[in-house]
Amino acid sequence: MSDRLSLDTLNALDEAGFVAALDGIFEHAPWVAAAASGERPFASVTALHEALMAPIWAASRETQVAFVSAHPDLAGKAARAGDIAPASVAEQAGLGLDRLSDAEYARFETLNAAYRSRFGFPFVVCVRRLTRDAVLDVFERRLGHDPEAELAAALAEIGHITRLRLVERVEGPGMPSVAGRLSTHVLDTHMGGPAQHVHIELFEVGASGRARLAEALTNADGRTDAPLLSGAPLRVGSYELVFHIGEYFRTRALALPDQPFLGQVPVRFGIDNPEGHYHVPLVVTPWSYATYRGS
DSSP states (O other), rough: OOOOOHHHHHHHHHHHHHHHHTTBBBBOOHHHHHHHTTTTTOSSHHHHHHHHHHHHSSSOHHHHHHHHTSSTTOHHHHHHHOOOOHHHHHHHHHHHTTSHHHHHHHHHHHHHHHHHHHHHOOOOOOOOOOOOOHHHHHEEEEEETTTHHHHHHHHHHHHHHHHHHHHHHEEEEESSOOOOOEEEEEEETTTTOOOOOOOOEEEEEEEEEEEEEEEEEOTTTOOSSSEEEEEEOOBBBBEEEEEEHHHHHTTTOOOOSSOOOOEEEEEEEEOTTTSEEEEEEEEEOOSOOOOBBBO
């Protein structure tokens, strides 16, 4: 049974109960829920989130800056000490920002200081939609924004953060789209059909390292039984699929040399849309292969 609150229940609460039920979704800002309370009833969870964001977008610049300033620095001293809101602790820990080396921590501290000096508020980004390398790339790129564009970017990122928190707190019709999906498919064009029992590994790759995220065997349709990634945003960043094709063709009673032409086939690709569907198939023979972004 889900422990999320139903939208119908939320619609029926008094204002104090409504604000309490949504506590922590918008960090240190109960006024957001209080402002949206009078817009009930909400027909969908998406409409609820839009109503919660509306008073933020409509607020004065001074109020917006104060609202953004209530958020913690990314991988800053307070985050490293765990002295931030529980949701922020979990989100930063999910990207390993609580386990940085001293050199990595120093880099974030330098970026945080430069950002605060330029804009007067902390850098805010939805870390659940980015790899660590992508976070650093975005951090450095956004330092080049003008102040008004950057304030708008920070508020948009808070929209992503709170949308994810809301779908974990409330259930009902019209749920926002917050999850992406990565799938694959192997076609053996030498045989003329799907390739079964191909061992596949998925890695996140980048300057900060190479980490295996998933592995699977293809089924009789040449697909994996479940998507390689699903149920959450796909993190923007670089990835690599490794198809163990040499092992597969050795089982097919083909006249192949002892040293096969293809052993492991790596396919490196990028993800830019966390809520998108990325299908990365492999079309292969013992001597050639191709890939593309499918659907």
